Amino acid sequence: MTESSLSLEILQEVTRIANSTLDLDETLEKIIQVIKNKMHIDACAIYLINESDGLLHLKASMGLPEKAMHINLAIGQGVTGWVAQKGTSLALSEAMQDPRFIYFPEIEEEKFSSMLSVPILADCPPLGVINVHSIERRVFSLEETSVLETIASQVTGCLKNAIQFHQNQMTLKETRILYDISLAVQSTLKLEHGLWIILSAITMGEAGGFNRAMLFTLDEKNRQLQGIMGLGPDSHEDAVRIWTELDKKKGDLLKWAIKEAQHDLHRDSPFHNFVSGLKYTVTPNDNILSETVLQKKPFNITKAKEHPLVSQEFIDALGVDSFATVPLIAHEEVLGVILVDNRYDQKPITEENLRFLTRFTVYASWVIENSRLFSKLLDTNRELLSMKEQLVQAERLSALGEMAAEVAHEIKNPLVSIGGFARRLKDKMTNLAQKWEDNDDLKSAANYSGIISSEVERLERLLKNTLIYSKSGTLETEECQLNKLIEEVLYLFKAGLYEKNINLVTGLEADIPLLNLDQQKIKQVLINLFYNALESLSIGGLLRVETFQEEYAQKQKMVTVRVEDTGGGIPQEVFENIFNPFFTTKHTGTGLGLSICRKIIENHGGTIRVENQLGKGVTVYLHLPLQNSPDYYKN
Amino acid sequence: MKTILVVDDEQNIRFLYKEELEEDGYKVSLAATGAEALKMLNKQIPDLIILDIKMPGMDGIEVMRKIKDEKGDIPIILCSAYGQYKQDFRVWASDAYVVKSADLRELKLTIKEIFNQLKAG
Numbered sequence: 001m002t003e004s005s006l007s008l009e010i011l012q013e014v015t016r017i018a019n020s021t022l023d024l025d026e027t028l029e030k031i032i033q034v035i036k037n038k039m040h041i042d043a044c045a046i047y048l049i050n051e052s053d054g055l056l057h058l059k060a061s062m063g064l065p066e067k068a069m070h071i072n073l074a075i076g077q078g079v080t081g082w083v084a085q086k087g088t089s090l091a092l093s094e095a096m097q098d099p100r101f102i103y104f105p106e107i108e109e110e111k112f113s114s115m116l117s118v119p120i121l122a123d124c125p126p127l128g129v130i131n132v133h134s135i136e137r138r139v140f141s142l143e144e145t146s147v148l149e150t151i152a153s154q155v156t157g158c159l160k161n162a163i164q165f166h167q168n169q170m171t172l173k174e175t176r177i178l179y180d181i182s183l184a185v186q187s188t189l190k191l192e193h194g195l196w197i198i199l200s201a202i203t204m205g206e207a208g209g210f211n212r213a214m215l216f217t218l219d220e221k222n223r224q225l226q227g228i229m230g231l232g233p234d235s236h237e238d239a240v241r242i243w244t245e246l247d248k249k250k251g252d253l254l255k256w257a258i259k260e261a262q263h264d265l266h267r268d269s270p271f272h273n274f275v276s277g278l279k280y281t282v283t284p285n286d287n288i289l290s291e292t293v294l295q296k297k298p299f300n301i302t303k304a305k306e307h308p309l310v311s312q313e314f315i316d317a318l319g320v321d322s323f324a325t326v327p328l329i330a331h332e333e334v335l336g337v338i339l340v341d342n343r344y345d346q347k348p349i350t351e352e353n354l355r356f357l358t359r360f361t362v363y364a365s366w367v368i369e370n371s372r373l374f375s376k377l378l379d380t381n382r383e384l385l386s387m388k389e390q391l392v393q394a395e396r397l398s399a400l401g402e403m404a405a406e407v408a409h410e411i412k413n414p415l416v417s418i419g420g421f422a423r424r425l426k427d428k429m430t431n432l433a434q435k436w437e438d439n440d441d442l443k444s445a446a447n448y449s450g451i452i453s454s455e456v457e458r459l460e461r462l463l464k465n466t467l468i469y470s471k472s473g474t475l476e477t478e479e480c481q482l483n484k485l486i487e488e489v490l491y492l493f494k495a496g497l498y499e500k501n502i503n504l505v506t507g508l509e510a511d512i513p514l515l516n517l518d519q520q521k522i523k524q525v526l527i528n529l530f531y532n533a534l535e536s537l538s539i540g541g542l543l544r545v546e547t548f549q550e551e552y553a554q555k556q557k558m559v560t561v562r563v564e565d566t567g568g569g570i571p572q573e574v575f576e577n578i579f580n581p582f583f584t585t586k587h588t589g590t591g592l593g594l595s596i597c598r599k600i601i602e603n604h605g606g607t608i609r610v611e612n613q614l615g616k617g618v619t620v621y622l623h624l625p626l627q628n629s630p631d632y633y634k635n
Numbered sequence: 636m637k638t639i640l641v642v643d644d645e646q647n648i649r650f651l652y653k654e655e656l657e658e659d660g661y662k663v664s665l666a667a668t669g670a671e672a673l674k675m676l677n678k679q680i681p682d683l684i685i686l687d688i689k690m691p692g693m694d695g696i697e698v699m700r701k702i703k704d705e706k707g708d709i710p711i712i713l714c715s716a717y718g719q720y721k722q723d724f725r726v727w728a729s730d731a732y733v734v735k736s737a738d739l740r741e742l743k744l745t746i747k748e749i750f751n752q753l754k755a756g
Contacts, residue, residue: 405717409689412716412735417647419737424654456737464717553703553728605724625724 010034010147010154018158027162028060031130031155036062038147041132043112046120047073047080048128048163052352056084056129063133067106078102079117080129087126089118089149091140095133113137116145120152120159127159191375192229194367199231202340202360210340210353211239214275217328217336217368218293223282225289225337230275232343239344274317287311288325292337298326300354324349326357330365338364380492387527391593399595408463415463419456425449475518475603482515482522482559482624483508483547489526490545493534501540509548512559515624521600528593529563529620536567536618549626557626558606562619569614578610637750638662638679642672642698643687643714648735652685655739656746669693669701676706683749685742687735688715688726696725703728710749712742 017030032044043063047056056073076085082100083090092098095115103109112133119126130152132140195215202213212232216225233239282290288309292299304310304321315321323341327334338361342349429446433439486508497504533543544564552558570578578594594610601608606624613619639661641652646667653663664681666672669690684702688695699711713720713729720726731745 405719409716413645413648416716416735416737417645417651420648420651420655420739423737423739424651453737460736552725553700554708555703555728556724558724602719602723605722605727607723607725623724625727627724627727 010038010150014151014154014158017155018161022162022165024159024162024166025060027155027158031151031159032060032062035130035132035148035151038151039132039144042135043133045107045131045133046128047084047131048120048159049075049084049126051167052350053348056080059128065106065108068104068108071104071106078104079115080131083117083119084126084129087119087121089116089145091116091145093137093139109133111135114140116140116148118145118148118152120156122156122160127156127163191368191371194371195229195364196231198360198364198367199229199338202338202357203231210349210357211342211344211347212271212340214278214339215336215364216278216280216289216339218282218334220333225278225280225282225293227275227278228336230269230272232271234270236344278317285309287314289337289339292325292327293334296327296329296334298324298354298358300324300349300351302348319343322349324354324357326354326361328361328365328368330369335365335368377495380495384492384527384531387524388531388593391524391528391596394596412460412463415456415459419453419460422449422452422456426453475521477516477518477604479514480517480519482512482517482561483510485517485519485522486526486545486547486561489523489530492527493530496534497543500534500537502534502537503540503542505542505544507544507546507548509546512547512549513626515559515626517604517624518600522604525597525600525622526561528597529622532593533563533565533567533618536565536570538567541566541617550623552623558623559626561622561624563622564617564619566617569612569617572612572614575610575612636660636662637683638664638681639746640664640666640672640675640681640684642666642669642684642690642695644668644690645687648687652739652742655743659743661746669695669698672698673701676702676709680706680709682753683710683712683746685712685714685746686729688713688720696720696723699729700725710753712745712749714742 013034014031017027017034020030021027028046032046035041035044041063043061045061045064045068046059048059049055050057050072053072054075056075056077058069058071061068073081075081079090079092079095079098079100079102090100091114092101093114095101095112096103096109112135114134114137115131117129117131120128120130130148132148199213199215203210210232212230214227214231215229216227218225233241280287280289282293284290284294286309288299288301288307291309300322301307301310301324302322304315304318304323305312318341320341320343323339326338326340328336328338338357340349340357426446426449429442429449433442433446436442486506490504490506496502530543537543542565544562546560546562546564548560548562550558550560569575579598580595594608598608601622601624604624606622609621609623611619611621637660639656641649641656641663642665643649643652644667649665649667653665656663664675664679666675669692672684672686686695686699690698693701695713695715699713702709702711710730712731712733713726714733714735716735718734721732726732730749733742733745736742
């Protein structure tokens with residue numbers, strides 16, 4: 001057979017391979033079959049250069065023992081490495097005698113006498129190397145070398161395709177893992193569970209395969225990194241045990257991790273407890289964790305001992321010389337840091353590993369951010385509910401006092417008349433009695449009037465003492481910024497406004513002077529007003545909140561809070577009773593709470609006014625005084 | 636002779652004030668509602684106004700604001716059955732605030748003080 005007809009035949013076979021499969025392993029197997037058929041050799045091995053570590057990995061073989069599959073060679077190492085480096089073929093009849101030869105017991109190379117090694121040339125560097133071995137001593141002819149080179153050059157295309165396909169598959173797998181993780185993470189709102197799933201994925205081979213992962217969160221206020229979770233084996237024995245277990249669960253690791261998250265088992269691990277005890281202050285040029293936060297970028301530390309930002313103490317605590325740190329970032333804000341290492345298998349952390357981890361930490365950031373937002377939401381809801389509850393409670397309590405005050409007021413006016421005229425009667429009678437020369441009857445009548453007037457006085461005192469207008473609790477006032485208070489309360493309604501599609505417009509006048517307010521109570525009032533507005537805006541609309549300074553009756557300076565909604569207003573019969581605690585409390589059980597709002601505002605020396613435009617909306621005005629009471633009111 | 640306008644929805648109290656104040660030498664006119672009082676002010680401005688706060692319709696505080704805004708700084712004494720309005724800053728715009736009582740001495744003293752201040756000022 002001529003060389004050209006042989007190469008044509010090879011080309012046909014290779015085309016057949018390329019058309020039959022895209023699977024890399026299968027492609028390699030088939031190529032080996034072709035080689036075996038064409039060259040009649042005892043063993044064949046195909047090494048491919050791994051992109052991430054740059055080493056030659058034995059990817060497929062025939063006639064070699066199973067354990068040989070773990071062999072990785074550096075470029076330039078051994079005969080195979082030499083061929084890859086030089087890009088030229090090498091035929092050796094006495095392979096073991098060659099100075100370039102390195103003995104690998106795994107290959108059991110002593111069995112073979114001769115070998116031929118050719119590079120799979122694509123561009124530079126080569127894709128890999130094909131080796132063939134013969135047990136009998138054999139001198140590979142130039143022709144045979146040329147055949148193998150032809151095969152090598154012909155398979156380049158389909159190998160490239162298969163490798164590309166393999167890489168795509170890996171990316172796909174990675175995407176799938178990320179997708180699964182994101183689903184899993186969404187399934188739990190408990191921060192701890194979410195983080196556990198994330199750290200599991202990082203340490204479980206499938207998504208990173210780091211030995212250990214540690215998570216630190218950043219306390220923005222104190223500029224401190226606090227270790228909150230550590231996941232990984234506690235010792236070599238533990239590592240082996242865990243890996244064996246994980247091996248059995250292959251394929252369903254993620255499901256397992258998600259289920260496992262519920263058990264909180266990690267809390268018992270010494271490694272977790274070790275991490276939980278770690279705390280670092282974020283200062284520039286101090287430690288590697290701080291630097292990760294400050295520079296917002298990952299660090300791959302390979303020689304920790306020589307690194308200026310890694311202390312010996314830190315190295316001792318971790319027990320490793322190489323590790324990597326990645327910042328957790330959400331909304332451009334650093335939330336924390338993840339630190340990974342390979343303490344137990346000592347595998348170097350490649351750039352590829354780190355890239356994947358960086359992509360992965362986005363999920364961890366989401367988990368933290370979501371959980372933060374969620375717990376904030378819970379807190380605000382709780383705060384709102386408890387404030388509303390307090391308000392209702394206070395309203396019910398004050399309802400009784402209100403009624404008493406109302407009755408007392410009704411009594412007071414007639415009392416003033418009775419007492420006033422009794423006094424006049426007494427004076428007139430006394431005068432008359434004198435005129436009529438101490439008329440006894442007139443004197444008695446004057447006396448009786450005096451009794452009426454003094455009894456009325458007694459009643460007046462009684463009313464005054466028992467009903468000095470029942471104040472609803474004493475105020476604890478301090479100077480504060482009203483606008484800030486309003487913004488704080490509005491923040492509580494953020495979610496509610498968003499949910500109901502309510503457009504919030506604020507116009508808070510700058511330079512409003514500090515006011516003496518009981519912040520807690522004013523907050524209650526504002527919450528109540530916003531609540532009412534939100535309730536009326538069930539189908540969305542506008543909520544306008546404004547503050548401004550005004551003068552009252554040309555004499556008094558005041559600050560006004562204006563809360564306007566477009567919720568359609570209140571029916572007239574309800575509006576007439578909005579300040580009536582009985583009406584409101586029995587109406588819906590919670591009521592509008594306006595009577596208590598009024599009391600609170602009045603206790604501040606202010607006043608509350610409600611404008612109702614049926615079909616349009618309600619506007620509430622809170623007027624608060626800017627000046628203290630005049631002297632004649634001090635007593 | 637000083638003129639005083641008494642605004643109160645309680646007829647007997649208006650009557651009581653009139654009797655007592657006229658006895659003290661003031662010229663007293665009466666109004667039962669804020670609206671009536673404002674109408675009267677269009678014709679004649681008194682030297683002093685005694686205003687009850689709690690009245691149906693326009694309350695005394697509102698009447699006061701209208702008077703101060705529209706008629707200028709006429710001295711006003713606000714009255715109420717209880718001291719509950721003491722802390723309402725709007726009341727502070729008045730010249731005095733007196734809690735109603737069968738004993739009118741405090742009210743009379745306050746009237747005198749206001750007139751004395753006006754004389755001094």
